[in-house]
Amino acid sequence: xxxxxxxxxxxxxxxxxxxxxxxxFLQAFFFGGVLCLFGQFILSIYNLYLDEPTSATLLxxxxxxxxxxxxxxxxxxxxxxxCKCGLAVPISGFxxxxxxxxxxxxxxxxxxxxxxxxxxxxxxxxxxxxxxxIFSSLRYLIWxxx
Amino acid sequence: MNFKFDNVYLLDSxxxxxxxxxxxxxxxxxxxxxxxxxxxxxxxEMESLYSCIDHLFERNNININxxxxxxxxxxxxxxxISHYTYRKLLIPFIGVYSACSTICLEIGLSxxxxxxxxxxxxLISTSSNTECAERQFRNPNEYGGEKLLSxxxxxxxxxxxxxxNEKSKIKITSxxxxxxxxxxxxxxxxxxxxxxxxxxxxxLTHFKLTNTEPKDYDLILTGDLSKYGYELVKxxxxxxxxxxxxxxxxxxxxxxxNSQNVxxxxxGPGTSAGVLFSYVKKQMLKxxxxxxxxxxxxxxxxxxxxxxxxxxxxxxxxxxxxxxx
Numbered sequence: 001x002x003x004x005x006x007x008x009x010x011x012x013x014x015x016x017x018x019x020x021x022x023x024x025f026l027q028a029f030f031f032g033g034v035l036c037l038f039g040q041f042i043l044s045i046y047n048l049y050l051d052e053p054t055s056a057t058l059l060x061x062x063x064x065x066x067x068x069x070x071x072x073x074x075x076x077x078x079x080x081x082x083c084k085c086g087l088a089v090p091i092s093g094f095x096x097x098x099x100x101x102x103x104x105x106x107x108x109x110x111x112x113x114x115x116x117x118x119x120x121x122x123x124x125x126x127x128x129x130x131x132x133x134i135f136s137s138l139r140y141l142i143w144x145x146x
Numbered sequence: 147m148n149f150k151f152d153n154v155y156l157l158d159s160x161x162x163x164x165x166x167x168x169x170x171x172x173x174x175x176x177x178x179x180x181x182x183x184x185x186x187x188x189x190x191e192m193e194s195l196y197s198c199i200d201h202l203f204e205r206n207n208i209n210i211n212x213x214x215x216x217x218x219x220x221x222x223x224x225x226x227i228s229h230y231t232y233r234k235l236l237i238p239f240i241g242v243y244s245a246c247s248t249i250c251l252e253i254g255l256s257x258x259x260x261x262x263x264x265x266x267x268x269l270i271s272t273s274s275n276t277e278c279a280e281r282q283f284r285n286p287n288e289y290g291g292e293k294l295l296s297x298x299x300x301x302x303x304x305x306x307x308x309x310x311n312e313k314s315k316i317k318i319t320s321x322x323x324x325x326x327x328x329x330x331x332x333x334x335x336x337x338x339x340x341x342x343x344x345x346x347x348x349x350l351t352h353f354k355l356t357n358t359e360p361k362d363y364d365l366i367l368t369g370d371l372s373k374y375g376y377e378l379v380k381x382x383x384x385x386x387x388x389x390x391x392x393x394x395x396x397x398x399x400x401x402x403x404n405s406q407n408v409x410x411x412x413x414g415p416g417t418s419a420g421v422l423f424s425y426v427k428k429q430m431l432k433x434x435x436x437x438x439x440x441x442x443x444x445x446x447x448x449x450x451x452x453x454x455x456x457x458x459x460x461x462x463x464x465x466x467x468x469x470x471x
Contacts, residue, residue, distance in 0.1 A: 001325075001327075001347060002346075002347055002350040002351055002354070003343075003346065003347065003350070005329050005330075008327075008329045008342075008343035008346070009329055009330070011342065011343070011346075011378055011381075011382060012329070012331060012339050012340075012342055012343065012378065020295075071288050071290070072288075074288060076288060076290045077287070077288050077289060077290055079290065080289075080290030080291060080292060081292060081293060084292050085292065087290050088290055088291050088292075092290075093290060096288070096289065096290045097289065097290075099288070100285075100286040100287065100288035100289050100290075101286050103286070103287075103288060104281055104286045104287065104288075106186075107185050107186040120285070120286075120289070
């Protein structure tokens, strides 16, 4: 080799663009809060006409519907670029992950659409369920012991 | 390893660009723009590649029977796009995979094959498509997750060219075959910096084996190193050769990084091929450039290996294109 691996390692690791980290955090925090504020606004409107549990369910359905429509139109990824992580969290991020994966494989038929629906979001379901079982078992054991 | 040629000429080439390239910096040099709306993304790329070869034959009044063999390659899994396009053209076929440095490998292999007296004309082609590459290597196209500023944007370009033994105005004079270099870089969102070591390695090898220096060339181009890799290569060249003012990057030439939404620059096998066969070729025919060195770099990854936590091996090949009188 003309130059050693150590020379290349030093050359490539010189400057990393980390100066945007703080601005990224603040942006994600702010836009996550904006989404929550929007959800609370919708919830208040529903609470005028319906009782508490129904309006909470209806709010989840509304947010999932909006995320799906924005993904299908094609502007959710541009919004995600502005809002950073604020839009990637459940439930809007989950709906987006399901819909965009199914959209990609629409030309492969119904079975491929179905199996690719949970390609990105499947890990959330598996890990969430497993952790729930572990912690609820622990809680039960502690209740039995004490 | 370096080879020198004196009987390899470029007959003609054709480049088709997409929507984002139409607003780029070298849009006036690209032959044709079209947006294909087929059933899926792979069909778009196949239509684009076939149409490019079609236009090339039509412009030169050539039939597929005049060509001896074809070499093609691009980024898709199992080279599906090339195979499914060339099933319509009954011609002896060689498929090559070298990620974003495919065009240099194709030109080099064609030049070596043309040394055989029985072979007179070789058709080479390559192609890239934004949606296909995004879907295969990263996330689905409409995914809301953030794309980092160090990523590059895969261009939507198809190009085809014919290399021959008969004299013409542009010739290929040199080819340096690169080695796979892996320094342990693991950040998949930053291919520009990952491919910098292999670009520097091949450039220094080429200069040493041909006994030349950067000032002997009118233009030195690297393939798709993004604006971050470009700075690092420039710094390394200045350390070696003191002064360099004729170095640029194809991904930065093709797009305007400041005004277009392309993050850190262009990428894909179509980028270096598109710039070589549109901008460089036309400038050479006008007489503005006489000797150009292109060092295209490719990151030889697979999604499986990346998911398992491996680092990124890269390769770079380079060719020299000159204006012949």
